Amino acid sequence: MPASHRFDAGVDVAHLPLGTLPGVGARVAEKLAARGLLTLQDLWLQLPRRYEDRTSITPIRALQPGVAAQVEGRVEAVERGFRYKPMLRVAIGDDSQATLVLRFFHFRAVQVAQFRPGARIRCYGAPRAGQHGLEIVHPSYRLLDDDAAGALGEQLDPVYPAIEGIGPATLRKLIGLALDRLPDDEALELLPPPLRARLQLPSLKQALLTSHRPPRDADLAALSAGLHPAQQRLVLEELLAHHLSLRRQRIALQQQRAAALADADALALQLQEALPFALTGAQQRVYQQVRSDLARPVPMLRLVQGDVGSGKTVVAALAALLAIQAGKQAALMAPTELLAEQHLANLRGWLEPLGVRIAWLAGKVTGKARAGVLDAVASGAAQMVVGTHALMQDNVVFHDLALAIVDEQHRFGVHQRLALRDKGVLRQAQDERDEGSVPHQLVMTATPIPRTLAMAAYADLDVSAIDELPPGRTPVQTVVLSAERRPELIERIRGACAEGRQAYWVCTLIDDSDEVIAQAAQSTYENLSASLPQLRVGLVHGRMKANDKQAMMRAFKDGAIDLLVATTVIEVGVDVPNASLMIVENAERLGLAQLHQLRGRVGRGSAASSCVLLYQPPLSAMARQRLETMRQTSDGFVIAEKDLELRGPGELLGVRQTGLAAFRVADLARDAALLPQVREIADALLADSPDIADRIVQRWVGGAARYASA
Structure with missing residues (x-):
């Protein structure tokens, strides 16, 4: 009996193990499994990376x-x-x-x-x-x-991604055998026929066969670009599966309970009145969105994105006060001690005059001081807790955590973000009245996320944008110069510091070793100290002891240092309004998001500020585009769109943490135009055919946990 007819009609062919294929013994199966290929369906969805025309x-x-x-x-x-x-x-x-x-x-x-x-x-x-x-x-x-x-040949030859220990011919043969066992259209298809007809989509079986075995007259250029209708049919379903999985998480979260922080805004109003500045329209809008979320007895899950200096921390402080006045606790977690200390300083200045008790918890808080902080957190005496990943250690127990705020959320690992949320769940579960409730979550990022990417990666979050900078912020002039003009820059620093301003010189040498970067910064520090003997030059890099690093940053902030030589450790968390000049060395080696973050360190005061991007020629085409984008715009959202176009979603989101890296055929930069259609289809399926929605998620995402909502 032919292999393709070996199984009864009732057998779920898609989930048959690959060991049922002739030629797949234990060793071959193990090598395929190492690449996540376990079933016939996995081979169906293992699409070619390119095609060869031997017709x-x-x-x-x-x-x-x-x-x-x-x-x-x-x-x-x-x-x-x-x-x-x-x-x-x-x-x-x-x-x-x-x-x-x-x-x-x-x-x-x-x-x-x-x-x-x-x-x-x-x-x-x-x-x-x-x-x-x-x-x-x-x-x-x-x-x-x-x-x-x-x-x-009658068909274009597929070339598949290499798998260690399995030759290309063997892999092509195995995928061919798996395709021979594709069930008929009716058994394979999940999208409802009226929907497919309206969108003029080919059947899934037709799309798979065309993608693996394109006829000789197929459009090779479209196939190579991933834009052939057969490929786009598969892309649409995969994007739909990921979107549905996130929406499912959102639905599950909304079935849980959270403390409703409704009529408790007196402290927040006091803070607004005490601030030496008025909230921008964007800040007010986003705060009202957050306040509305917190008033409901279901967990808030909101992402607040905004450019460097747009005022996200004030919105977070106002939200924390809503929890604190309700008699509960709030926590703010940041990825580095520098950034956490910046938040601590701001929150102490704003909240302590209102009588709020703030605790600080980081790795360097040890001994009796640490024990005292842990007691204050556990008893509820600490109403606001600020810290780094130290907040998530097992011995940190909250009395009643109602709001978890995570800054620069994409820099945390998935399990770290989950652990902070679970701090509230575990404690509250001990109280029968609050059993099963979870803290509200507010995540913030100063890396603006393109709308298309947010639709795909954060379908389970409400997304708010603070898209307006506070008045008085002077736009930063950006200049791109060859490294040969370094002597001119040294003179420019001399002039700026003589006028009482401060400057950064950032060393961005990319290497696997932090030590090499530190050496580059050390060498630059020594050269600049020799060239500018009249200036007070400081040095900070990631290999310094935390205390020394903090002392140097504080000296710069207090004006005791004129020129700070630093690695990208200063990318986030430093607010020095008097710094008006930044030089970024080897700028061609950095991505747009990081360059934009670094530039955001200047222009925080009223003085005209400049950012000089020094590059080492010759420039690659991509590096030239990045530097030109930086020169042309300071709009973080425009820069984020360009970054997505040039580099894809990886660094913007930390894809290993969100699951986006698991896309088999979709490419968010290329396929963004499909996302509105994906959302529309998802709405219809969740409303009318939730069982089909589950099967689509199972096909493409499987049992893999998605933690973007963490």
Whole structure:
């Protein structure tokens, strides 16, 4: 009986283990499993990364450098050399009266014997210019019999991502066997027929077969770009699955209980009246959104995004006061001690005059001081707790945590964010009245997230944007200069500091070793100290002891240091209004988001400020685009869109933490236009066909936990 008909109609073919395929023993199955390939369905969804067109023969004379093609000819000459390393050169010619050289650096004696003059050979590869015309290095090839025509393929050949220990031909064969077992359309399809008809979508089976076995007349350019209708059909369903999984999490969260912090805003009003500035319209709007969330007996899960200096911390402080006046606790967690201390200073200045008791908990708080803080947190005497990841250690027990605030949330690991939320769950579960309730969650980021990315990655959050800077903030002028002009910059620093202002010099050498970056900063510090003897020059980098680092940052903030040489450790958490000049060295090595964060350290006062991006020529095309974007705009949301376009979603979100890295076929930068359609389909499925929604999530996401909501 043929393999494709081995199973009863009632068998769930999609979830059959790969061991049911001929040729998949324990060792092969183990290698496939290491790449997450466990079932036939996993092989169906393992799409090619590119395609090779072997459906036609290109005359050698018509070959173009860099354009892969298939040629056929006869061996004219063979040369085997050992000048520097073993090398085999085979010259072939065809009826177009042109010659092509095939070059091999790795070969066996049996191969050399195959290439006898006059032998017919068909090969595929991308030609390049060589010493004697075009050549192909290590082409794929096969020898043809003189009396055989050598049939051409009817389909484009798929090239799959490599899997260690499994050859390309073996993998292609296994995927082919899995595709032969695809069930019929009705058994495979999950999207309702009326929906497919309205959106003019091919069936899933048709989309899979076309994606794996494109016909010879398929649009190769569209396939290579991932824009073929068959691929887009798969992309749509995958984006839908991830969106639905997040929406499911949101629905589950809203079924839990949280403390309703309704009519308790006297402290928040006192703070607004005491502030030496008025809230911007954007701050007021976002605070009202947060306040409305907190008044409901279901957990808030809101992301507040806004540019550096847009005033997110004030909104967080107002939210914390709503919890504190209700007799409960609030906690704010930041990823670095620098940033946490910045928040601590602000919150003490704002909240302590209102009688709020604030506790500080970081790694350097030890001994009796630490024991005292832990007691205050556990008893409820500490109403507001500020700290780093130390907040999530097992011995930290809250009395009644009602609001968890996480700053720069993408810098935390998933389990760390979950752990802070669970602090409230575990404590409150001990109180029968609050059993099962969870804290409200407010997450903040100064890395603006493109709207399209937020729709995909944060479908389980409400997203607010503080898209207005406080009045009086002077736009930062950004200049891009070659490193050859360093002497001019040193003079510019001399002039700025002589006028009483301060400056940063940021060393951004990228290396696997923090020590190397520290050495670069140390060297720069010594050179600048020698060049500017009249200035007080400071140094801060990640390898310094925490106390020394904090002391240096405090000295700079207090004006005791004129020029601070630093690594990107100062990217977040430093607010020095008198600093009006920043030089970023090797700026071409950094992404847009990081450059934008660094630039946000200046322009925080009333003085005109500048950011100089020093680059080491020559610039790559991508680096040139990044630096040009920085020069043209200071709008964080515009920069975020460009960053998504250039680099994809990875660093913007910390994809390993959100699950976005698990996309099999979708590309958020390329496929953003599908997201509104995805949301519309998700609404319809959740309302009318929740069982289908579950099956779509199971197909693409499976049992993998999604923690973007953490």
